[in-house]
Amino acid sequence: MTETRVPIPTLERLAIYLRVLLDAHEAGIQTLSSQEMEQHSGISAAQFRKDLSYFGEFGKPGVGYSVPGLIQCIEQILRLDEEQPILLVGAGNIGSALVGYPNFRAHRLRIAAVFDNNFVKIGRPFGDLIIEDIARIKEVNAKIGARLGIIAVPAHAAQEVANLLVEAGVTGILNFAPTILRTPPHVHVRNVSIVQELAVLSYHVAEETVCEDCRGRRQVARSAK
Numbered sequence: 001m002t003e004t005r006v007p008i009p010t011l012e013r014l015a016i017y018l019r020v021l022l023d024a025h026e027a028g029i030q031t032l033s034s035q036e037m038e039q040h041s042g043i044s045a046a047q048f049r050k051d052l053s054y055f056g057e058f059g060k061p062g063v064g065y066s067v068p069g070l071i072q073c074i075e076q077i078l079r080l081d082e083e084q085p086i087l088l089v090g091a092g093n094i095g096s097a098l099v100g101y102p103n104f105r106a107h108r109l110r111i112a113a114v115f116d117n118n119f120v121k122i123g124r125p126f127g128d129l130i131i132e133d134i135a136r137i138k139e140v141n142a143k144i145g146a147r148l149g150i151i152a153v154p155a156h157a158a159q160e161v162a163n164l165l166v167e168a169g170v171t172g173i174l175n176f177a178p179t180i181l182r183t184p185p186h187v188h189v190r191n192v193s194i195v196q197e198l199a200v201l202s203y204h205v206a207e208e209t210v211c212e213d214c215r216g217r218r219q220v221a222r223s224a225k
Contacts, residue, residue: 006054006055010051010054011078013041013043013047013048014051014077014078015078016041016043017037017041017043017048017051017074018071018074018075018078018080018107020032020037020040020041021067021070021071021074022071022106023040024040024067025067025068025071030067030068031063031064031065031066031067032064032065032067032070033045033064033065034046034048034049034059034064034065037065055073055077058070058073075108080107080108080109081108083108083109083110084108084109084110084146084147084148085110085112085113085144085145085148086109086110086111086112086146086148086149086150087111087112087113087114087137087140087141087144087146087148087149087150087165087168087170088111088114088115088149088150088152089114089115089116089134089137089149089150089152089153089164089165090114090115090116090150090151090152090153090161090176091114091115091116091118091121091126091131092152092153095114095126095150095152096126096127098111098152099111099114099127099128099129100127109148111127111129111150112144112146113129113132113140113141113144113146114126114127114129114130114131114132115131115132115133115134115136115137115140116131116132116133116134117133117134117135117157134161134164137164137165137168138164138167138168138169140168141168141169141170142168142169145169146169146170147169147170147171148170148172148173148174149165149168149170149172149173149174150173150174150176151173151174151175151176151177151181152176152177153177154177155177155178155179157177158175158179158181159179159181159182161177162175162181162182162183162189166183166184166187170187171186171187171188172187172188172189172190173187173188173189173190174190175189175190175191175192176192178193178195
């Protein structure tokens, strides 16, 4: 791998490429060209080649990319070549959906423990796990060694949970709470906001109407001069 800092969008696209490659491998496909990757991923062949160039030379001219070989390389780049245990904080609706999410296993991701502060929930089954007291998170993770954590709690509790995760040794947090977290520089946070994503989609689906309205206003303004 080169010393060049890899852009976040490139890492996001690597995860898409990996999903396409895993599907191809399951279908018995041994090689894919960059054009075929474009067809399956919706990402241009040129962008695909540029993204891979951050990490070295891949593929053979006239042959394409080895599906098993590229899977192995991308998994190593994303540190998914070995199982990644995850701590989940929040045994509510979002947490329940995440525990039951079937695609984690294909990427060697595993929710290893779930925590909550509700004494009614603590000790009860949650999927294949037992809900642990959030106060024991550091103790539990001393045995698990997870570096990834998921926050699925209300906004008012998210910062305290983030602090506990960091104290427990977590350095990567996926945050579902609608709030901005303050964490040390070595801790990476990814925020998941359904409202934000829908707001962006709302803009795009309304864009044509807005543009037509703007054009109409400009024409009225010209006529008034």
